[in-house]
Amino acid sequence: MLAQGGKIDTIEREEDRVKEAKENFKKAGVQDIITIYEGDAVEILPKLNTKYDAVFIDAAKGKYPFFLEQSLRLLNENGIIFADNILYKGYVMSDYNKHKQRTAVRNLREYIAIATNREGLSTKILEVGDGLAITKLKGQ
Numbered sequence: 001m002l003a004q005g006g007k008i009d010t011i012e013r014e015e016d017r018v019k020e021a022k023e024n025f026k027k028a029g030v031q032d033i034i035t036i037y038e039g040d041a042v043e044i045l046p047k048l049n050t051k052y053d054a055v056f057i058d059a060a061k062g063k064y065p066f067f068l069e070q071s072l073r074l075l076n077e078n079g080i081i082f083a084d085n086i087l088y089k090g091y092v093m094s095d096y097n098k099h100k101q102r103t104a105v106r107n108l109r110e111y112i113a114i115a116t117n118r119e120g121l122s123t124k125i126l127e128v129g130d131g132l133a134i135t136k137l138k139g140q
């Protein structure tokens with residue numbers, strides 16, 4: 001639930017999806033509270049300096065550790081990070097090692113390792129859907 005006066009920023013690199021999203025925002029009457037940045041999140045995130053209460057990661061799995069570091073940089077001290085698909089069809093917790101998914105699996109494992117082992121972070125992983133990691137700063 002978005003607080004009154006709250007805003008949402010989102011990033012999408014596919015032109016047709018940006019167009020569709022903008023149309024949907026308009027239909028839903030939320031075009032003034034959602035800003036969509038068009039381009040690669042790897043390039044856009046380092047340029048952002050807004051502080052966020054919540055970050056939702058649901059994009060290229062091979063970039064999850066990078067997205068985590070950027071999210072931590074942009075997070076308010078009471079903020080929370082949700083990372084979807086963190087268990088990737090169970091591959092992340094098994095010895096699955098097929099070439100096609102290997103990079104994604106390695107990066108998702110790295111995300112989990114940082115989120116669960118780094119001092120100052122508290123992370124729970126829910127086995128719902130494709131796996132959801134929820135990370136907060138410890139002591140919050």
Ligand SMILES: C[S@@+](CC[C@H](N)C(=O)[O-])C[C@H]1O[C@@H](n2cnc3c(N)ncnc32)[C@H](O)[C@@H]1O
Binds near residue numbers: 013039040
């Ligand atoms: C799984 S979909 C997101 C679905 C959305 N959360 C929803 O519930 O409707 C992932 C989206 O992220 C976009 N994406 C993936 N990697 C990206 C990146 N590096 N930068 C920007 N967008 C990216 C894809 O084009 C795709 O539209």
